[in-house]
Amino acid sequence: MTPRIVELRQGILKKNDQLAAGLRGRFRAAGVYVVNLVSSPGSGKTLLLEKTLAALKDAGIRTAALVGDLETENDAQRLARSGVPVRQIQTHGICHLEADMVERHLKGWDLSHLDILFIENIGNLVCTSSYDLGESCRVALLSVTEGEDKPRKYPSLYHSADVALITKIDLAEVCEFDREAAHASLLDVRPGLRLIETSAKTGQGMEEWLGFITRKAVEPEL
Protein backbone atom coordinates (compact mmCIF):
# COMPACT_ATOMS: atom_id res chain seq x y z
CA MET A 1 0.00 0.00 0.00
CA THR A 2 1.13 3.56 -0.64
CA PRO A 3 1.86 5.77 2.40
CA ARG A 4 -1.29 7.76 1.61
CA ILE A 5 -3.48 4.67 1.77
CA VAL A 6 -1.83 3.49 4.98
CA GLU A 7 -2.43 6.90 6.53
CA LEU A 8 -6.05 6.98 5.41
CA ARG A 9 -6.68 3.44 6.66
CA GLN A 10 -5.22 4.39 10.04
CA GLY A 11 -7.54 7.40 10.11
CA ILE A 12 -10.58 5.22 9.40
CA LEU A 13 -9.58 2.74 12.10
CA LYS A 14 -8.96 5.52 14.60
CA LYS A 15 -12.38 7.01 13.95
CA ASN A 16 -13.93 3.55 14.30
CA ASP A 17 -12.09 3.02 17.60
CA GLN A 18 -13.48 6.29 18.95
CA LEU A 19 -17.03 5.39 17.94
CA ALA A 20 -16.58 1.89 19.40
CA ALA A 21 -15.36 3.33 22.70
CA GLY A 22 -18.52 5.44 22.86
CA LEU A 23 -20.67 2.40 22.11
CA ARG A 24 -18.84 0.37 24.76
CA GLY A 25 -19.63 3.04 27.39
CA ARG A 26 -23.26 3.07 26.29
CA PHE A 27 -23.53 -0.73 26.47
CA ARG A 28 -21.94 -0.76 29.92
CA ALA A 29 -24.26 1.97 31.21
CA ALA A 30 -27.26 0.01 29.93
CA GLY A 31 -25.97 -3.21 31.51
CA VAL A 32 -26.01 -5.15 28.24
CA TYR A 33 -23.29 -7.67 27.42
CA VAL A 34 -22.33 -7.54 23.74
CA VAL A 35 -20.96 -10.52 21.80
CA ASN A 36 -19.30 -10.14 18.37
CA LEU A 37 -19.27 -13.40 16.36
CA VAL A 38 -16.52 -13.59 13.72
CA SER A 39 -15.47 -16.37 11.33
CA SER A 40 -15.18 -17.53 7.72
CA PRO A 41 -18.33 -17.70 5.63
CA GLY A 42 -20.03 -21.02 6.28
CA SER A 43 -18.50 -21.86 9.64
CA GLY A 44 -21.92 -22.00 11.26
CA LYS A 45 -22.44 -18.60 12.91
CA THR A 46 -26.12 -18.33 12.03
CA LEU A 47 -27.13 -21.82 13.18
CA LEU A 48 -25.15 -21.38 16.41
CA LEU A 49 -26.90 -18.06 16.98
CA GLU A 50 -30.32 -19.52 16.17
CA LYS A 51 -29.89 -22.25 18.80
CA THR A 52 -28.31 -19.82 21.27
CA LEU A 53 -31.14 -17.27 21.04
CA ALA A 54 -33.76 -20.02 21.50
CA ALA A 55 -31.99 -21.58 24.50
CA LEU A 56 -31.40 -18.24 26.23
CA LYS A 57 -35.01 -17.20 25.66
CA ASP A 58 -36.16 -20.43 27.34
CA ALA A 59 -33.83 -19.60 30.24
CA GLY A 60 -35.46 -16.17 30.67
CA ILE A 61 -32.44 -14.22 29.41
CA ARG A 62 -33.34 -11.21 27.29
CA THR A 63 -31.38 -11.12 24.04
CA ALA A 64 -31.38 -9.35 20.67
CA ALA A 65 -29.27 -9.76 17.55
CA LEU A 66 -27.79 -7.63 14.79
CA VAL A 67 -26.75 -9.68 11.77
CA GLY A 68 -24.42 -8.45 9.08
CA ASP A 69 -24.70 -9.44 5.45
CA LEU A 70 -23.60 -7.98 2.15
CA GLU A 71 -26.94 -8.03 0.37
CA THR A 72 -29.62 -10.35 1.69
CA GLU A 73 -31.96 -10.33 4.67
CA ASN A 74 -31.96 -14.15 4.87
CA ASP A 75 -30.25 -14.39 8.24
CA ALA A 76 -32.48 -11.85 9.96
CA GLN A 77 -35.56 -13.64 8.65
CA ARG A 78 -34.18 -16.96 9.87
CA LEU A 79 -33.25 -15.62 13.30
CA ALA A 80 -36.51 -13.71 13.74
CA ARG A 81 -38.22 -17.09 14.14
CA SER A 82 -36.60 -17.27 17.59
CA GLY A 83 -39.00 -14.52 18.66
CA VAL A 84 -36.29 -12.15 19.88
CA PRO A 85 -35.63 -8.73 18.31
CA VAL A 86 -33.38 -9.11 15.24
CA ARG A 87 -32.14 -6.53 12.76
CA GLN A 88 -30.19 -7.00 9.54
CA ILE A 89 -27.24 -4.74 8.72
CA GLN A 90 -26.65 -4.76 4.96
CA THR A 91 -23.14 -3.57 4.15
CA HIS A 92 -23.59 -3.45 0.34
CA GLY A 93 -20.13 -4.65 -0.58
CA ILE A 94 -18.20 -3.76 2.59
CA CYS A 95 -16.49 -6.90 3.91
CA HIS A 96 -16.87 -6.24 7.65
CA LEU A 97 -19.10 -4.44 10.15
CA GLU A 98 -18.04 -1.05 11.53
CA ALA A 99 -19.03 0.66 14.77
CA ASP A 100 -21.15 3.29 13.03
CA MET A 101 -23.22 0.60 11.27
CA VAL A 102 -23.93 -0.95 14.67
CA GLU A 103 -24.80 2.42 16.18
CA ARG A 104 -27.24 3.28 13.39
CA HIS A 105 -29.06 -0.04 13.77
CA LEU A 106 -29.61 0.34 17.52
CA LYS A 107 -32.06 3.21 17.08
CA GLY A 108 -35.30 2.67 18.93
CA TRP A 109 -34.04 -0.26 20.99
CA ASP A 110 -34.00 0.22 24.76
CA LEU A 111 -30.70 -1.45 25.58
CA SER A 112 -31.44 -1.42 29.30
CA HIS A 113 -34.12 -4.05 28.61
CA LEU A 114 -31.52 -6.47 27.19
CA ASP A 115 -29.12 -8.84 28.91
CA ILE A 116 -27.08 -9.92 25.88
CA LEU A 117 -26.83 -8.39 22.40
CA PHE A 118 -25.29 -10.65 19.75
CA ILE A 119 -23.67 -9.21 16.63
CA GLU A 120 -23.08 -11.64 13.76
CA ASN A 121 -20.28 -10.16 11.66
CA ILE A 122 -19.70 -10.65 7.91
CA GLY A 123 -17.99 -13.96 7.07
CA ASN A 124 -14.40 -12.77 6.71
CA LEU A 125 -11.21 -13.74 8.53
CA VAL A 126 -9.27 -10.58 7.77
CA CYS A 127 -10.88 -7.16 8.03
CA THR A 128 -13.47 -8.05 10.68
CA SER A 129 -10.62 -8.33 13.18
CA SER A 130 -9.56 -4.69 12.72
CA TYR A 131 -12.92 -3.12 13.54
CA ASP A 132 -13.90 -2.83 17.19
CA LEU A 133 -17.70 -2.77 17.54
CA GLY A 134 -17.68 -1.88 21.23
CA GLU A 135 -18.29 -5.52 22.09
CA SER A 136 -17.69 -7.04 25.52
CA CYS A 137 -16.56 -10.36 24.05
CA ARG A 138 -15.26 -11.43 20.65
CA VAL A 139 -16.05 -15.02 19.71
CA ALA A 140 -14.08 -16.56 16.83
CA LEU A 141 -15.50 -19.67 15.20
CA LEU A 142 -13.38 -22.30 13.46
CA SER A 143 -15.24 -25.09 11.71
CA VAL A 144 -13.68 -28.56 11.57
CA THR A 145 -14.24 -28.47 7.81
CA GLU A 146 -11.94 -25.48 7.28
CA GLY A 147 -8.58 -27.02 8.17
CA GLU A 148 -6.54 -26.88 11.34
CA ASP A 149 -4.07 -24.33 9.97
CA LYS A 150 -6.52 -21.43 9.61
CA PRO A 151 -5.59 -19.68 12.90
CA ARG A 152 -1.94 -19.51 11.83
CA LYS A 153 -2.92 -18.30 8.37
CA TYR A 154 -5.35 -15.65 9.66
CA PRO A 155 -3.68 -14.81 12.98
CA SER A 156 -5.16 -11.35 13.67
CA LEU A 157 -8.70 -12.68 13.93
CA TYR A 158 -7.93 -15.49 16.35
CA HIS A 159 -5.44 -13.34 18.24
CA SER A 160 -8.12 -10.74 18.98
CA ALA A 161 -10.68 -13.35 20.17
CA ASP A 162 -11.74 -13.86 23.79
CA VAL A 163 -12.94 -17.40 23.13
CA ALA A 164 -12.77 -19.78 20.16
CA LEU A 165 -15.59 -22.15 19.27
CA ILE A 166 -14.57 -25.16 17.21
CA THR A 167 -17.83 -25.72 15.34
CA LYS A 168 -19.42 -28.63 13.41
CA ILE A 169 -17.60 -31.03 15.74
CA ASP A 170 -20.07 -33.73 14.63
CA LEU A 171 -18.19 -33.73 11.28
CA ALA A 172 -14.77 -34.16 12.92
CA GLU A 173 -14.31 -37.81 12.03
CA VAL A 174 -15.50 -37.64 8.44
CA CYS A 175 -13.32 -34.55 7.86
CA GLU A 176 -10.33 -36.31 9.47
CA PHE A 177 -10.11 -33.32 11.78
CA ASP A 178 -6.83 -33.27 13.71
CA ARG A 179 -7.93 -32.00 17.11
CA GLU A 180 -4.44 -31.63 18.54
CA ALA A 181 -3.20 -29.70 15.51
CA ALA A 182 -6.20 -27.34 15.65
CA HIS A 183 -5.78 -26.67 19.36
CA ALA A 184 -2.02 -26.12 18.87
CA SER A 185 -2.69 -23.69 16.01
CA LEU A 186 -5.21 -21.70 18.08
CA LEU A 187 -3.04 -21.63 21.19
CA ASP A 188 0.03 -20.74 19.18
CA VAL A 189 -1.74 -17.60 17.94
CA ARG A 190 -3.27 -16.82 21.34
CA PRO A 191 -1.79 -18.69 24.31
CA GLY A 192 -4.36 -19.50 26.98
CA LEU A 193 -7.35 -18.92 24.67
CA ARG A 194 -10.49 -20.65 25.95
CA LEU A 195 -11.57 -23.33 23.45
CA ILE A 196 -15.04 -24.86 23.29
CA GLU A 197 -15.95 -27.63 20.85
CA THR A 198 -19.54 -27.40 19.68
CA SER A 199 -22.11 -28.79 17.30
CA ALA A 200 -25.20 -26.65 16.98
CA LYS A 201 -26.70 -29.58 15.06
CA THR A 202 -26.29 -32.34 17.68
CA GLY A 203 -26.12 -30.03 20.70
CA GLN A 204 -22.64 -31.22 21.71
CA GLY A 205 -20.82 -28.55 23.70
CA MET A 206 -23.79 -26.15 23.63
CA GLU A 207 -24.28 -26.35 27.39
CA GLU A 208 -20.65 -25.37 27.92
CA TRP A 209 -20.96 -22.48 25.45
CA LEU A 210 -24.23 -21.22 26.92
CA GLY A 211 -22.84 -21.54 30.44
CA PHE A 212 -19.73 -19.62 29.43
CA ILE A 213 -21.59 -16.75 27.79
CA THR A 214 -24.26 -16.34 30.48
CA ARG A 215 -21.65 -16.36 33.27
CA LYS A 216 -19.67 -13.73 31.39
CA ALA A 217 -22.79 -11.63 30.90
CA VAL A 218 -23.41 -11.59 34.63
CA GLU A 219 -19.77 -11.16 35.63
CA PRO A 220 -17.67 -9.98 32.63
CA GLU A 221 -14.42 -10.10 34.59
CA LEU A 222 -14.73 -13.87 35.25
Add this chain to the structure above:
Amino acid sequence: MTPRIVELRQGILKKNDQLAAGLRGRFRAAGVYVVNLVSSPGSGKTLLLEKTLAALKDAGIRTAALVGDLETENDAQRLARSGVPVRQIQTHGICHLEADMVERHLKGWDLSHLDILFIENIGNLVCTSSYDLGESCRVALLSVTEGEDKPRKYPSLYHSADVALITKIDLAEVCEFDREAAHASLLDVRPGLRLIETSAKTGQGMEEWLGFITRKAVEPEL
Protein backbone atom coordinates in the same frame (compact mmCIF):
# COMPACT_ATOMS: atom_id res chain seq x y z
CA MET B 1 -18.35 5.13 3.48
CA THR B 2 -17.64 8.84 3.14
CA PRO B 3 -17.45 10.31 -0.40
CA ARG B 4 -13.67 10.71 0.04
CA ILE B 5 -13.22 7.01 0.81
CA VAL B 6 -15.45 5.99 -2.10
CA GLU B 7 -13.40 8.20 -4.42
CA LEU B 8 -10.11 6.83 -3.13
CA ARG B 9 -11.31 3.24 -3.43
CA GLN B 10 -12.38 3.88 -7.02
CA GLY B 11 -8.93 5.30 -7.71
CA ILE B 12 -7.24 2.20 -6.30
CA LEU B 13 -9.48 -0.10 -8.33
CA LYS B 14 -8.89 1.93 -11.50
CA LYS B 15 -5.12 1.72 -11.03
CA ASN B 16 -5.43 -2.01 -10.40
CA ASP B 17 -7.52 -2.42 -13.56
CA GLN B 18 -4.86 -0.65 -15.61
CA LEU B 19 -2.10 -2.84 -14.20
CA ALA B 20 -4.23 -5.95 -14.74
CA ALA B 21 -4.86 -4.99 -18.37
CA GLY B 22 -1.10 -4.76 -18.86
CA LEU B 23 -0.60 -8.14 -17.25
CA ARG B 24 -3.33 -9.66 -19.41
CA GLY B 25 -1.57 -8.45 -22.54
CA ARG B 26 1.71 -9.86 -21.29
CA PHE B 27 0.14 -13.24 -20.48
CA ARG B 28 -1.50 -13.39 -23.89
CA ALA B 29 1.74 -12.50 -25.70
CA ALA B 30 3.56 -15.25 -23.78
CA GLY B 31 0.80 -17.76 -24.55
CA VAL B 32 0.14 -18.58 -20.91
CA TYR B 33 -3.39 -19.22 -19.63
CA VAL B 34 -3.92 -17.73 -16.16
CA VAL B 35 -6.38 -19.10 -13.61
CA ASN B 36 -7.44 -17.14 -10.50
CA LEU B 37 -8.85 -19.38 -7.76
CA VAL B 38 -11.17 -17.57 -5.32
CA SER B 39 -13.24 -18.82 -2.37
CA SER B 40 -13.81 -18.77 1.39
CA PRO B 41 -10.97 -19.83 3.63
CA GLY B 42 -11.08 -23.61 3.98
CA SER B 43 -13.05 -24.46 0.85
CA GLY B 44 -10.21 -26.60 -0.45
CA LYS B 45 -8.27 -24.38 -2.89
CA THR B 46 -4.84 -25.67 -1.88
CA LEU B 47 -5.67 -29.39 -2.05
CA LEU B 48 -7.42 -28.90 -5.39
CA LEU B 49 -4.37 -27.06 -6.69
CA GLU B 50 -2.00 -29.70 -5.32
CA LYS B 51 -3.82 -32.47 -7.19
CA THR B 52 -4.24 -30.30 -10.29
CA LEU B 53 -0.55 -29.43 -10.54
CA ALA B 54 0.45 -33.09 -10.13
CA ALA B 55 -2.04 -34.34 -12.73
CA LEU B 56 -1.13 -31.68 -15.29
CA LYS B 57 2.58 -32.36 -14.79
CA ASP B 58 1.97 -36.05 -15.51
CA ALA B 59 0.12 -35.00 -18.66
CA GLY B 60 3.13 -32.97 -19.86
CA ILE B 61 1.46 -29.58 -19.32
CA ARG B 62 3.83 -26.92 -17.97
CA THR B 63 2.36 -25.10 -14.99
CA ALA B 64 3.42 -22.75 -12.19
CA ALA B 65 1.58 -21.30 -9.20
CA LEU B 66 1.46 -18.11 -7.17
CA VAL B 67 -0.22 -18.59 -3.80
CA GLY B 68 -1.49 -15.76 -1.66
CA ASP B 69 -1.47 -15.83 2.11
CA LEU B 70 -1.52 -13.23 4.85
CA GLU B 71 1.49 -14.38 6.80
CA THR B 72 2.69 -17.94 6.30
CA GLU B 73 4.55 -19.78 3.54
CA ASN B 74 2.75 -23.05 4.35
CA ASP B 75 0.91 -23.31 1.04
CA ALA B 76 3.95 -22.66 -1.15
CA GLN B 77 5.91 -25.29 0.77
CA ARG B 78 3.04 -27.74 0.37
CA LEU B 79 2.61 -27.06 -3.36
CA ALA B 80 6.36 -27.10 -4.06
CA ARG B 81 6.24 -30.85 -3.48
CA SER B 82 4.51 -31.12 -6.86
CA GLY B 83 7.84 -30.21 -8.46
CA VAL B 84 6.45 -27.23 -10.41
CA PRO B 85 7.59 -23.62 -9.81
CA VAL B 86 5.66 -22.11 -6.88
CA ARG B 87 5.95 -18.73 -5.22
CA GLN B 88 4.23 -17.38 -2.12
CA ILE B 89 2.75 -13.88 -2.08
CA GLN B 90 2.47 -12.66 1.51
CA THR B 91 0.01 -9.79 1.77
CA HIS B 92 0.71 -8.92 5.44
CA GLY B 93 -2.82 -8.08 6.42
CA ILE B 94 -4.34 -7.23 3.02
CA CYS B 95 -7.41 -9.41 2.45
CA HIS B 96 -6.99 -9.99 -1.30
CA LEU B 97 -4.37 -10.14 -4.05
CA GLU B 98 -3.80 -7.14 -6.30
CA ALA B 99 -2.35 -6.98 -9.81
CA ASP B 100 0.88 -5.31 -8.67
CA MET B 101 1.55 -8.12 -6.16
CA VAL B 102 1.21 -10.63 -9.00
CA GLU B 103 3.46 -8.57 -11.26
CA ARG B 104 6.22 -8.28 -8.63
CA HIS B 105 6.22 -12.04 -8.06
CA LEU B 106 6.63 -12.92 -11.72
CA LYS B 107 10.17 -11.55 -11.89
CA GLY B 108 12.65 -14.01 -13.32
CA TRP B 109 10.01 -16.41 -14.66
CA ASP B 110 9.94 -16.94 -18.42
CA LEU B 111 6.19 -16.98 -19.00
CA SER B 112 6.59 -18.27 -22.55
CA HIS B 113 7.76 -21.57 -21.03
CA LEU B 114 4.46 -22.03 -19.22
CA ASP B 115 1.09 -23.35 -20.41
CA ILE B 116 -0.99 -22.52 -17.33
CA LEU B 117 -0.27 -20.23 -14.38
CA PHE B 118 -2.49 -20.75 -11.34
CA ILE B 119 -3.03 -17.97 -8.80
CA GLU B 120 -4.49 -19.02 -5.45
CA ASN B 121 -6.11 -15.93 -3.97
CA ILE B 122 -6.60 -15.11 -0.27
CA GLY B 123 -9.60 -16.88 1.28
CA ASN B 124 -12.19 -14.10 1.10
CA LEU B 125 -15.58 -13.89 -0.62
CA VAL B 126 -15.76 -10.12 -0.80
CA CYS B 127 -12.74 -8.05 -1.83
CA THR B 128 -11.06 -10.70 -3.99
CA SER B 129 -13.87 -10.22 -6.51
CA SER B 130 -13.06 -6.52 -7.06
CA TYR B 131 -9.42 -6.98 -8.04
CA ASP B 132 -8.67 -8.12 -11.57
CA LEU B 133 -5.32 -9.94 -11.70
CA GLY B 134 -5.16 -10.12 -15.48
CA GLU B 135 -6.40 -13.70 -15.35
CA SER B 136 -7.90 -15.57 -18.30
CA CYS B 137 -10.34 -17.48 -16.10
CA ARG B 138 -11.76 -16.91 -12.63
CA VAL B 139 -12.68 -20.09 -10.77
CA ALA B 140 -14.93 -19.73 -7.71
CA LEU B 141 -15.04 -22.62 -5.26
CA LEU B 142 -18.02 -23.39 -3.05
CA SER B 143 -17.58 -26.17 -0.53
CA VAL B 144 -20.58 -28.36 0.38
CA THR B 145 -19.79 -27.59 4.03
CA GLU B 146 -20.39 -23.84 3.63
CA GLY B 147 -24.11 -23.80 2.96
CA GLU B 148 -26.06 -23.52 -0.26
CA ASP B 149 -26.93 -19.84 0.26
CA LYS B 150 -23.40 -18.45 0.01
CA PRO B 151 -23.61 -17.38 -3.67
CA ARG B 152 -26.69 -15.24 -2.91
CA LYS B 153 -25.02 -13.81 0.19
CA TYR B 154 -21.72 -13.02 -1.60
CA PRO B 155 -23.01 -12.39 -5.12
CA SER B 156 -20.13 -10.34 -6.56
CA LEU B 157 -17.64 -13.19 -6.25
CA TYR B 158 -19.82 -15.80 -7.92
CA HIS B 159 -21.14 -13.30 -10.44
CA SER B 160 -17.61 -12.56 -11.65
CA ALA B 161 -16.66 -16.26 -11.97
CA ASP B 162 -16.21 -18.11 -15.26
CA VAL B 163 -16.76 -21.49 -13.65
CA ALA B 164 -17.83 -22.68 -10.19
CA LEU B 165 -16.39 -25.77 -8.55
CA ILE B 166 -18.56 -27.33 -5.86
CA THR B 167 -15.83 -28.86 -3.71
CA LYS B 168 -15.68 -31.57 -1.01
CA ILE B 169 -18.55 -33.33 -2.76
CA ASP B 170 -17.57 -36.51 -0.83
CA LEU B 171 -19.00 -34.76 2.27
CA ALA B 172 -22.32 -33.92 0.58
CA GLU B 173 -24.38 -36.58 2.33
CA VAL B 174 -23.02 -36.10 5.83
CA CYS B 175 -23.46 -32.31 5.48
CA GLU B 176 -27.00 -32.80 4.20
CA PHE B 177 -25.96 -30.74 1.18
CA ASP B 178 -28.94 -29.63 -0.90
CA ARG B 179 -27.60 -29.96 -4.43
CA GLU B 180 -30.60 -28.37 -6.13
CA ALA B 181 -30.59 -25.39 -3.79
CA ALA B 182 -26.85 -24.84 -4.33
CA HIS B 183 -27.16 -25.01 -8.11
CA ALA B 184 -30.16 -22.66 -8.00
CA SER B 185 -28.27 -20.20 -5.84
CA LEU B 186 -25.23 -20.21 -8.17
CA LEU B 187 -27.32 -19.92 -11.33
CA ASP B 188 -29.48 -17.22 -9.81
CA VAL B 189 -26.37 -15.08 -9.30
CA ARG B 190 -24.90 -16.00 -12.69
CA PRO B 191 -27.26 -17.63 -15.17
CA GLY B 192 -25.53 -20.22 -17.37
CA LEU B 193 -22.49 -20.54 -15.12
CA ARG B 194 -20.63 -23.81 -15.71
CA LEU B 195 -20.76 -25.94 -12.54
CA ILE B 196 -18.42 -28.84 -11.77
CA GLU B 197 -18.76 -30.99 -8.66
CA THR B 198 -15.40 -32.19 -7.35
CA SER B 199 -13.65 -33.96 -4.55
CA ALA B 200 -9.89 -33.53 -4.60
CA LYS B 201 -9.82 -36.21 -1.91
CA THR B 202 -11.65 -39.01 -3.75
CA GLY B 203 -10.91 -37.76 -7.26
CA GLN B 204 -14.60 -37.39 -8.16
CA GLY B 205 -15.08 -34.78 -10.88
CA MET B 206 -11.35 -34.14 -11.23
CA GLU B 207 -11.27 -35.49 -14.77
CA GLU B 208 -14.04 -33.09 -15.77
CA TRP B 209 -12.25 -30.15 -14.10
CA LEU B 210 -8.85 -31.01 -15.64
CA GLY B 211 -10.47 -31.51 -19.04
CA PHE B 212 -12.25 -28.17 -18.75
CA ILE B 213 -9.16 -26.20 -17.79
CA THR B 214 -6.80 -27.80 -20.32
CA ARG B 215 -9.29 -27.29 -23.16
CA LYS B 216 -9.69 -23.64 -22.12
CA ALA B 217 -5.90 -23.22 -22.01
CA VAL B 218 -5.62 -24.44 -25.59
CA GLU B 219 -8.69 -22.61 -26.87
CA PRO B 220 -9.77 -19.86 -24.42
CA GLU B 221 -12.83 -18.92 -26.50
CA LEU B 222 -14.37 -22.40 -26.13
